[in-house]
Amino acid sequence: MSQVNASEQLNRLKAIIEGTRAGTWEWNAHTGEQRINERWAEMLGYSSRELEPISIAIWHRLCHPDDLARSNEAFQRHFDGETPYYECIVRLRHKEGHWVWIHDRGRLMSRTAEGDPEWVVGTHIDISQQHINAQLLNKLAETIPGVIYIFRMYADGRVEFPYVSEGVREFYGREPDAILQDASLVFELVHPEDAQRLQQSILESYRALGQWTCEYRVVLNGREIWLEGIATPEREWLDQEVVTWYGMVVDISHRKALEARLLELSVTDELTGLYNRRFLLQRLAELLDDYRRHEVVFSLVQVDLDWFKSINDTYGHLMGDEVLKAFAATLKNRLRKGDIAGRSGGEEFLILLPHTDTCEALELIDDIRAVFAGTEFFNDELQTFKASFSAGITQVQAEDERFDQLLSRADKALYKAKDAGRNRVHIEPDRHCSKGGKRTR
Numbered sequence: 001m002s003q004v005n006a007s008e009q010l011n012r013l014k015a016i017i018e019g020t021r022a023g024t025w026e027w028n029a030h031t032g033e034q035r036i037n038e039r040w041a042e043m044l045g046y047s048s049r050e051l052e053p054i055s056i057a058i059w060h061r062l063c064h065p066d067d068l069a070r071s072n073e074a075f076q077r078h079f080d081g082e083t084p085y086y087e088c089i090v091r092l093r094h095k096e097g098h099w100v101w102i103h104d105r106g107r108l109m110s111r112t113a114e115g116d117p118e119w120v121v122g123t124h125i126d127i128s129q130q131h132i133n134a135q136l137l138n139k140l141a142e143t144i145p146g147v148i149y150i151f152r153m154y155a156d157g158r159v160e161f162p163y164v165s166e167g168v169r170e171f172y173g174r175e176p177d178a179i180l181q182d183a184s185l186v187f188e189l190v191h192p193e194d195a196q197r198l199q200q201s202i203l204e205s206y207r208a209l210g211q212w213t214c215e216y217r218v219v220l221n222g223r224e225i226w227l228e229g230i231a232t233p234e235r236e237w238l239d240q241e242v243v244t245w246y247g248m249v250v251d252i253s254h255r256k257a258l259e260a261r262l263l264e265l266s267v268t269d270e271l272t273g274l275y276n277r278r279f280l281l282q283r284l285a286e287l288l289d290d291y292r293r294h295e296v297v298f299s300l301v302q303v304d305l306d307w308f309k310s311i312n313d314t315y316g317h318l319m320g321d322e323v324l325k326a327f328a329a330t331l332k333n334r335l336r337k338g339d340i341a342g343r344s345g346g347e348e349f350l351i352l353l354p355h356t357d358t359c360e361a362l363e364l365i366d367d368i369r370a371v372f373a374g375t376e377f378f379n380d381e382l383q384t385f386k387a388s389f390s391a392g393i394t395q396v397q398a399e400d401e402r403f404d405q406l407l408s409r410a411d412k413a414l415y416k417a418k419d420a421g422r423n424r425v426h427i428e429p430d431r432h433c434s435k436g437g438k439r440t441r
């Protein structure tokens with residue numbers, strides 16, 4: 001290389017360094033000798049002359065003690081060959097007393113004849129403004145009742161969180177730094193029933209580049225928390241094409257509990273705690289649908305308490321309510337999990353028995369009838385009395401197209417039971433059932 005070329009290249013290099021506004025340093029790790037450029041000093045409010053005599057002592061004097069220790073460790077790792085270059089974020093004291101945040105990078109250039117580290121060269125970039133921005137973002141994030149985050153997905157399916165706010169500790173019980181290093185920490189806490197739906201929603205948003213929203217549960221220390229996530233994806237280029245979402249997650253457990261309670265109220269009869277008529281008819285229609293598609297047999301039972309007007313008239317309306325509640329309690333005791341019992345009106349009830357034919361239903365309802373008819377009630381004056389019910393049962397049939405066909409058959413059976421003297425159970429159409437028609441499923 002000619003002399004001219006060499007000095008031209010040197011000038012270019014200087015221009016590039018000046019253009020980056022980087023401070024440069026050269027340090028002899030063996031002798032402690034140090035050289036800096038003007039920008040190095042200027043970042044800290046000095047001229048290089050003011051810092052003379054320049055040696056490693058200046059660095060020791062100006063660097064924050066906590067950062068000095070970290071920087072020494074990073075140098076050591078580099079000298080030991082563990083890292084290809086030295087890198088550390090440190091605070092240096094400005095002439096006016098405040099700290100300047102510096103991104104410090106460097107590389108070992110030579111070793112002594114004995115193999116000890118000798119000349120190291122590197123740069124200082126002032127990142128104070130970035131640091132202030134990050135602090136502002138964290139402050140804003142603190143005021144939000146949730147987590148704000150940046151989530152990224154690579155074409156090969158790899159995912160990462162370049163940023164998560166402090167709120168992540170409360171939702172996921174993990175340190176933000178841990179999640180930045182390992183995104184799977186977030187996903188492993190998602191409720192198993194929601195995991196697939198969550199993953200699907202992310203993939204859809206990735207493909208269509210549409211807004212992502214999802215309600216899902218995480219399980220933290222055995223406690224379920226309902227979360228709602230909203231994020232906007234953007235396609236970006238980072239050596240390869242990636243999709244980055246900017247969004248937030250909020251705790252919706254309270255809203256979910258309220259929704260569940262409202263749903264429960266909307267399908268429940270207040271007095272007995274059984275289902276209400278609307279819900280029963282909806283389930284009846286669904287069961288009929290199931291039968292027509294998959295021939296899943298079921299029975300419908302219509303129940304009406306006997307002489308209920310007279311119970312009310314003799315013992316009072318409140319006592320009548322007690323009888324209704326006692327009947328509901330008997331039902332709850334005897335029915336199994338898949339059975340659906342509800343109060344369809346005043347002293348009328350409907351029971352849906354999936355996987356049950358009329359003979360099995362008859363056996364069950366007649367048992368309940370016997371238990372209920374044997375129950376003694378007391379009023380305030382300690383008068384005792386008993387109550388009873390009549391019931392009509394029907395089983396779904398091939399010709400049933402609408403659920404009112406079943407209702408009308410059950411009603412007909414109930415009418416027959418009443419007509420035959422009450423406190424009995426009839427089936428429609430009538431058939432002979434041998435005793436012991438216990439339900440098998």
Ligand SMILES: Nc1nc2c(ncn2[C@@H]2O[C@H](COP(=O)(O)OP(=O)(O)OP(=O)(O)O)[C@@H](O)[C@H]2O)c(=O)[nH]1
Pocket residue numbers: 271304305306307308309310312316317318319320321324345346347418422
């Ligand atoms: N205590 C109470 N009574 C109710 C409730 N809803 C309806 N009833 C009463 O239930 C009674 C039903 O009477 P009826 O339809 O004449 O029938 P019944 O007296 O049971 O006679 P049968 O059905 O023929 O055996 C009426 O007196 C209604 O006021 C309720 O929620 N609580």
